[in-house]
Amino acid sequence: MANIFSGLESLGLGNLSEMQLFEHKEKEKEAAQKAAQPAEIKEEDLLFNKTFICKACDKEFKSKMVRAGKVKLLSQDTDLRPKYQHVDSLKYDAIVCPFCGYAALHRYFDHLSDT
Numbered sequence: 870m871a872n873i874f875s876g877l878e879s880l881g882l883g884n885l886s887e888m889q890l891f892e893h894k895e896k897e898k899e900a901a902q903k904a905a906q907p908a909e910i911k912e913e914d915l916l917f918n919k920t921f922i923c924k925a926c927d928k929e930f931k932s933k934m935v936r937a938g939k940v941k942l943l944s945q946d947t948d949l950r951p952k953y954q955h956v957d958s959l960k961y962d963a964i965v966c967p968f969c970g971y972a973a974l975h976r977y978f979d980h981l982s983d984t
């Protein structure tokens with residue numbers, strides 16, 4: 870098959886006949902597949918260790934929390950249970966002290982009455 874550069878040898882441009890003008894179609898396919906399938910997000914990537922100080926025994930410990938702003942609320946069940954993208958945030962809402970066993974939901978953990 871005649872190349873687009875065929876016949877240029879007489880002008881001193883003989884090395885152009887093997888030149889690849891366009892990228893391989895395979896590369897285009899790979900790029901399209903990558904765009905169609907974004908990198909899989911793992912649950913661990915959305916978590917971080919937050920340090921808590923127990924209100925009952927004053928000891929310090931770490932507990933996993935979901936990074937705020939990284940997860941998207943998809944929908945809410947009729948019982949108001951939220952459904953987030955990639956992670957079930959309810960699993961990480963309960964904070965338990967490993968030393969004394971005091972446990973509470975994250976938003977109530979720092980509010981423990983003296984009694």
Ligand SMILES: [Zn+2]
Pocket residue numbers: 923924925926927928966967968969970971
């Ligand atoms: Zn404790």
